[in-house]
Structure formats: structure tokens, C-alpha cells
Amino acid sequence: MDLSDILAEYVTSVQDINDRAYKEAKRRVLDSIAVAMASKNSPPAKIVEGLSSVFQGGAPTLGFFNATPDFASFYNTLLIRYLDFNDTYLGLEPLHPSDMIGGLLSVSTEVKGSDIIRAIVVGYDVGVNLCDTTSLRKKGFDHVNFLEVATASALSNLLSLDRAKAKNAISLSIIPHVALRETRSGKLSMWKAGAAAEAVRNAVFATLLARAGLTGPELPFSGIFGFSTVIAKDMDVEKIKLDGNGILRTFIKKYPVEYHAQAAVETSLSLDYRGEIRKVLVETYEAGKTILADSRDKWRPQNKETADHSLPFIVSVSLLRKDFWLDSYSLIGNSEVESLMDKVEVVEREDYTKVYPNELPTKVTVITDQGEFSKEVRVPRGHYNNPMSDEELEEKAMRLGLTKRQISIINNFDDMKVGEFVRSLKEV
Structure with a gap:
């Protein structure tokens, strides 16, 4: 059949x-x-x-x-x-x-x-x-x-x-x-x-x-x-x-981004850091890395279609603005955002990949001249295990x-x- x-x-x-x-x-x-x-x-x-x-x-x-x-x-x-x-x-x-x-x-x-x-x-x-x-x-x-x-x-x-x-x-x-x-x-x-x-x-x-x-x-x-x-x-x-x-x-x-970046936005918005940023480490699962950080284009998005599939852009804007909405895409090409994107590294964690998709864990670590500041979200709001009201x-x-x-x-x-x-x- x-x-x-x-x-x-x-x-x-x-x-x-x-x-x-x-x-x-x-x-x-x-x-x-x-x-x-x-x-x-x-x-x-x-x-x-x-x-x-x-x-x-x-x-x-x-x-x-x-x-x-x-x-x-x-x-x-x-x-x-x-x-x-x-x-x-x-x-x-x-x-x-x-x-x-x-x-x-x-x-x-x-x-x-x-x-x-x-x-x-x-x-x-x-x-x-x-x-x-x-x-x-x-x-x-x-x-x-x-x-x-x-x-x-x-x-x-x-x-x-x-x-x-x-x-x-x-x-x-x-x-x-x-x-x-x-x-x-x-x-x-x-x-x-x-x-x-x-x-x-x-x-x-x-x-x-x-x-x-x-x-x-x-x-x-x-x-x-x-x-x-x-x-x-x-x-x-x-x-x-x-x-x-x-x-x-x-x-x-x-948030108005590809779903693999939902937890990244949530994490970045709630991350309280101090000092001048030297590096940003984004730890995610396989799909998050291969879809949202697969090429240099994701570090220099030229249009909205690429930016909403770019972990470097999404995390950078979220850290700088403490908000992410439709108007965030007006920051494509912004020098401050691009400078921060150059400091973003995206890596896959196998333990995160193993729990996907029941969890969509993402950890953001901001390294500044005053120390390291980390935050992890395992199940973003809107996931069936954490539904929006x-x-x-x-x-x-x-x-x-x-x-x-x-x-x-x-x-x-x-x-x-x-x-x-x-x-x-x-x-x-």
C-alpha cells in the first residue's frame, strides 16, 4: 500500500x-x-x-x-x-x-x-x-x-x-x-x-x-x-x-525569528552583564548551528530574509537593545551590531542535540572586561512544553x-x- x-x-x-x-x-x-x-x-x-x-x-x-x-x-x-x-x-x-x-x-x-x-x-x-x-x-x-x-x-x-x-x-x-x-x-x-x-x-x-x-x-x-x-x-x-x-x-x-533562535532571544534579553563585551559564545543544538550559523552570510546579513535566520544578528541585537521585534531588522548594516557580530561564536553541544526537539536548549555566555556572564534557556516560551497563554x-x-x-x-x-x-x- x-x-x-x-x-x-x-x-x-x-x-x-x-x-x-x-x-x-x-x-x-x-x-x-x-x-x-x-x-x-x-x-x-x-x-x-x-x-x-x-x-x-x-x-x-x-x-x-x-x-x-x-x-x-x-x-x-x-x-x-x-x-x-x-x-x-x-x-x-x-x-x-x-x-x-x-x-x-x-x-x-x-x-x-x-x-x-x-x-x-x-x-x-x-x-x-x-x-x-x-x-x-x-x-x-x-x-x-x-x-x-x-x-x-x-x-x-x-x-x-x-x-x-x-x-x-x-x-x-x-x-x-x-x-x-x-x-x-x-x-x-x-x-x-x-x-x-x-x-x-x-x-x-x-x-x-x-x-x-x-x-x-x-x-x-x-x-x-x-x-x-x-x-x-x-x-x-x-x-x-x-x-x-x-x-x-x-x-x-x-519573537519574529526562526524558531531555533527563540531561546537565544529569550536568553539574551534576560542576561544581565556588565562591562565591555569581548566575546559572545552561543551554545546550541545541531539544527540551530547548521541552519542559523552555516555561512559567513549569517555574520553579515544583507536582508531581512537572512537576518531572521542569523544567530549572530539576533543575539547581537537582543543584547544591545534588550528587545527584539519587527523593527529590529532596521539594524541590518548597523555598525555597532556588526561589530558585536564579529565577536559571536556559535557552537553545537551534543548534549543539547540529544534532547531536541522536546527541549531546545540554548546558552549564551558574554565575556567582558569584568568577567563572564551566562544564561541558559532550555524550553522557550511558545514551545508545547511551555505554551503561550x-x-x-x-x-x-x-x-x-x-x-x-x-x-x-x-x-x-x-x-x-x-x-x-x-x-x-x-x-x-
Whole structure:
């Protein structure tokens, strides 16, 4: 049996979800829309919005214009992903599962919020389980390959596809669209956010094709030239446990940086040091070092996309400003920050790597002319073992620009149809 058969059987059978997962999915909708709204004036968002006249349609966007479903899903997902401030899963492969919400909002104006919440739980379950089966990044492939499958799975549930059509949606999403890890190597570009948007767009179009009757390869994973055979031979499908609780193992971000830097920000902000800094030692786990300190570009980021994946930049700004927020990226190229970055060393600690991802330990040691000052955070705020409260999440949303009225609409959209929901957000 191909993995697509297992996934299709699961996603088409889920009708009810547990209360904890339901609540967590609603929190992810609030988090994702807050981040998206704060991204609308970003350069990539403006570039994509400028093409909207070519893709006129009836699907709603968070920019409050309508477009074709595939274009709307690309735009919505770009907004959610651009700030690198939406949620995360860390397994053998990382994922930002709430990226899929941009697509779920784009396929129909008539679906209800409660149906989207159920589909989110289903999609998360598929996505995080795929990430437990193998590491794509170590093979040169991007995590958005799993996002495509997870999104197609969520959409199949949302649109009530039968098993055969859901299998085709999964096949059509993964076979033509294998993404490479070069997206996240060295100096990063706008495509860091675009890769997720493209994956969700592909999944939306694939699912709509499958719903209309288009078939895809029968063995997209286990076939002679399938995904598992060619790309991920070590894919361990025995690890897949589709129980509806995958979303409970994901993390919300407190700070607008890549998740492996969350503990570094927390540590640096709370570290009390005295004197002139001579050296900064950052001790982290394997993924933290190889993703956030892998090249010289991370010591001299030239754009936001690289800076939010740079431990030297993030730690330096946090130590100097005692805050880290969206405006921190205005310090790219700042001479004081660059001078401190030159004093930053990042090392992997094997004992830290062994406890990942149940803990994400990071230790920052500042060496000055007056001594050594160290601080360690093992589980950052927002991790499933140290979750943000509803109040903290709403505070984040308001700092990102949402009004209390918009937050109330988002928290109560269960019985609203998508078209009405998006219009209500605009009218506030």
C-alpha cells in the first residue's frame, strides 16, 4: 500500500476532532492572520499584489481583494510566512504547518469556520507525521514538499473528497513539485517565504484538479520513481500515528525569528552583564548551528530574509537593545551590531542535540572586561512544553496591529462562512 492510500483513507474519514486540538487550531488561525496582516506592506506582498489583475476571480484574500483560488492561496500564504513569525514543528524535518491556512481560506467563500478548523487539525496531523519519517533538509530538499502533501490532505477533508480523489490530490501535489533546499542556503531571498506560498498554491490547484476528476500517478511515494524511492529512501512510515493530536506538538513563536533562535532571544534579553563585551559564545543544538550559523552570510546579513535566520544578528541585537521585534531588522548594516557580530561564536553541544526537539536548549555566555556572564534557556516560551497563554497570544496579535474587534471576530468565526469572515475583518 502506498503512503498516499494511508493518508487518503485518514483524511476522508475524519468528521470530528477533540476539544484540545480544536482550540489549538483556533489559536493558530488568530496567530496566522495577525502575522499576515502585519506583512501586507512588505516588498514581496506588494510585488504579488501587483499581479492580481491578471488573476481575477472570486476567492477572498487577506489583502481584501478577490482572485483565483490558486493565486489567492499564494498571496495569503506569502503574508503568513514572510515575517517568519507563524508557528513551527520540529521533528526530523521542520515545518511551518500554519502556512496551509492561507490555502484553506482560498478555495471557497461558502465553507464554515468550523470546517476549516477541522481541516487544519487534519492537515497538521499529516504534516507533522511526515516530518517524523525522514529529514529532507539533510538530503538537499525543502520541507515545503511535506507542506504540499499536508495542504492537499487538509483540502481533501475540507472539500469532502472521496478516497480516490483525495489520493489523486496528494499525488498531484507532490509528484510535479519537488522543492530544493537551496531556498534556505547562504544569503536568503524573498523566495524563503515564496516557497511555502508556491507549495500551498500547488496543493490548491492539485486538489481542485482531483475534485474535477483528474488522476495522478498511482504510487507517488513507493513507485519506481516515487518520492520515497528517489528522494527519501529512509522514510519510515511506521512512525506515522494519525490520531488527530499532531497540532498539540507544534510551537507558536513569541519573537519574529526562526524558531531555533527563540531561546537565544529569550536568553539574551534576560542576561544581565556588565562591562565591555569581548566575546559572545552561543551554545546550541545541531539544527540551530547548521541552519542559523552555516555561512559567513549569517555574520553579515544583507536582508531581512537572512537576518531572521542569523544567530549572530539576533543575539547581537537582543543584547544591545534588550528587545527584539519587527523593527529590529532596521539594524541590518548597523555598525555597532556588526561589530558585536564579529565577536559571536556559535557552537553545537551534543548534549543539547540529544534532547531536541522536546527541549531546545540554548546558552549564551558574554565575556567582558569584568568577567563572564551566562544564561541558559532550555524550553522557550511558545514551545508545547511551555505554551503561550491566550492572553499572550492576543497581546502578540495586537502588537502586530490587530484590533480587539478583529481578534473577537477571529475567535468566533466557527459559524461564519469564509467570505463573510474576511469581509468582517476588513470592515472593522
